[in-house]
Amino acid sequence: MMANDTLLAVEGLTLEVARAGMQVVKGISFTVAPGELLGIVGESGSGKTMAARAAMRLEPPAVRRVGGSIRFEAHEITSMPPAELRRLRGARIGMVFQEPMTSLNPSMTVGRQLEEGLVLHRRDLSADARRRLVLDMLDRVGIAEPVAALSAYPHQFSGGMRQRIMLASVMLLRPALLIADEPTTALDAVIQREVLELMVDLTRDNGTAVLMISHDLSMVARYTDRVIVMQEGAIVEEGPTRDLLQHPRHPYTRKLLAAMPRRGPARDVNRASVPIVEVRDLVVQYSGRQGFLRRSAPKRALHGIRLHIDPGEVVALVGGSGSGKTTLGRAIAGMIQPSGGDILFSGRPIDGPRRGHWADYRLNCQMVFQDPYSSLDPRMKTGALVREALRLVPGMSGPERRARVAEVLDEVGLGGDFAERYPHELSGGQRQRVAIARAIVRRPAFVIADEPVSALDTTVRAQVLDLFAKLQQRHGFACLFISHDLGVVEQVADRVVVMQHGSIVEEGDRDAVFDAPRHAYTRQLLSAVPALEATPDGGVRLKWRFADEPLTIRETDRAEAERSARPRSELEAGLG
Known part of the structure; x- marks a missing residue:
């Protein structure tokens, strides 16, 4: 049985790619308490998204569970029949994906998409009640003209507005758990903060727990209570956010924190009379x-x-x-x-x-x-892609071009047989190195x-x-x-x-x-x-740029936060 203070309990979860027999999640265990904000961090391929999706049984078809248990509100997810899963998804567990344009239906109006979940899970509501609830939620998430938005399509909104609409569609049903998978990666700093603080406000109002997946450590530091660090499918460290970030114990956690951008000393740049x-x-x-x-x-x-x-x-x-x-x-x-x-x-x-x-x-x-x-x-190999940039350089022979390509690939750390590989055979970082090599191979100014x-x-x-x-x-x-x-x-x-x-x-x-x-x-x-400011233990701490900035949301007094939060509408209160 689950403890009363546990909403989600994952025990010994192991997932593998069926055909390859390769484990992508290796016997991990963690819990989420009601109202808690838990962060999962790690590099691409660490298994953090796969572990979170398993909580809703949304793993890709090629991935299968070979061990472990997932219990939500005392119900075993892994053996739940499809009909019960459909009642659970959306109503009790919601998910916000990284790119809202891929999760919002481009052929459906915003109003119809928001109402869809209410039609499926709240059949006690009349059409008029559903409309009023949708309009109230659109206003709550900051859509300027909620009535006009009902008949608009997703492509008519900016990325930040689409993410607000996606968040509204999930929070309309007031789920007990919200899984947020890189919810603000594609957004700029101001919009990112607005969306995240809106998400925290909405979940606080409804008592919703959040499982936040991210590689942005400053975001995790600001918004989560507890954090889990994953590497190659395994949990290597977990604990309260502030303690873990300021005093990391595992070498991989220290490696992640050391990779955060930091300001170096200013360079001396010779100011020219004629700009380049x-x-x-x-x-x-x-x-x-x-x-x-x-x-x-x-x-x-x-x-x-x-x-x-x-x-x-x-x-x-x-x-x-x-x-x-x-x-x-x-x-x-x-x-x-x-x-x-x-x-x-x-x-x-x-x-x-x-x-x-x-x-x-x-x-x-x-x-x-x-x-x-x-x-x-x-369709082109790496060497040919870089060599193509030298095509119009006057007076350069074939051997000179090949020598220049080999030199620049070595400069960007892609020596050896990388010249014979296609782009799909490279990682994201390696592909970006090829793009840089192609840009500098001409020795541009x-x-x-x-x-x-x-x-x-x-x-x-x-x-x-x-x-x-x-x-x-x-x-x-x-x-x-x-x-x-x-x-x-x-x-x-x-x-x-x-x-x-x-x-x-x-x-x-x-x-x-x-x-x-x-x-x-x-x-x-x-x-x-x-x-993020470095600490003597190899960790980081939050450092506000200006003295008049507030503390992090998770460090503010809960009572004060509730007093300052926008009150729920009468309709929301009636549905509680």
Whole structure:
């Protein structure tokens, strides 16, 4: 029997890939108490998502349970009939996935999708009661026009709004346990904080426990009561969040914490009289969509941007989703035609009458994309992918190209037989190394890196960042580093440029922007993510950037949190 203070009990759970006979979860045991926030952290492939999905019997078909027990509210999940499982899923255990667009049906309106769970699990409610409950929940999660949202489709909302809708659909049924699988990975810092604090508020109001899966240690440190660390399918350490992060015992936990981005000493960058790249009054405007009998107004993505990057300098471009930072990067790379303004390379306009200067700029400007798998041709081997970038370099013979490719692959740590492998035979970190190798093989003067490590887990991200820094110092190329991860920016940048709504609102040296931001939006960005400060025991502790910031949500007084929480509606109270 389960103890009264245990909601979910996993004992000796072992999962394996049936055909390969490989264990992906190895005899793990843990519990979740009612109302508790439990975090599970680990690298990609550690088994954390598989273990959480097993609580709802949502393992992939190729994965089977070969041992162990999963009990929820004293009911054995592993032997539960399908009909009982359907009654359990959604009603008592809800799940929020990493990418809401893959879990929201694109062909169904938001109202119909939110009402679907109530129709299935709350048959005592009338259609009018369901509608009022859905509208109240949409208002609760911050959707500006709940009535209009009922007839809208998921693609009409931003990523943050879609995640709010997904959270609303799960919390409508007031489950006892919420499984959140990397719920904010694709969101920028401000939206991430808003979604997470909304999730904590909703679960606190309903007494819901949360099983939070993440590789973001600052998020885990801020929101969870207890944390489990997984490595290669096994639990290597667990305990109260603050104790475990400040005093880690297992070497793997210390390795994870050591891989967190940290600010290094400021570099001396020689300010040149002529920047390597300069942007003057750049405007990008998209024409309005043509529809039947009407046309929408044009949308301006960039409003007269002025920016310069000196030789050898790393300039970080930060801002929320939709701020225009990727548009600016692509415009500088020549992938988007500006509507106005000038882009200069070494003091000369790149779109001038001399086409030779444009060709010289394209050879000296390279780009590293966010997702290397979509930017690498899956039909080409690694060596050929890197060698392709040398095709237009004048005066380079075949043997010289092969020697350069071998040299640069060795520089990025992909020597040996890696040149003969296809992209699908490489890990995510290795594919990103190939993308970096392809960008620097020409020895460019300028590299644009667009979210180059956002899809990587903690330790691989640290390896790629260290590699990028070494290559930048060795070859001396300037870099425009586009990112929403402020921890990464703090580690790599010499200068920081902050964008909001298509305009630059602040720029300056890294230390000045991070320690004394002048613009309110910059302060908002920096306040959204707490810094992690190293401890003498090889761990980390939360460190707020500004003195007037609050304590973490999990450290605030519970009574005060309940007093400040938004009261439930009369309809919600009646359904309790």
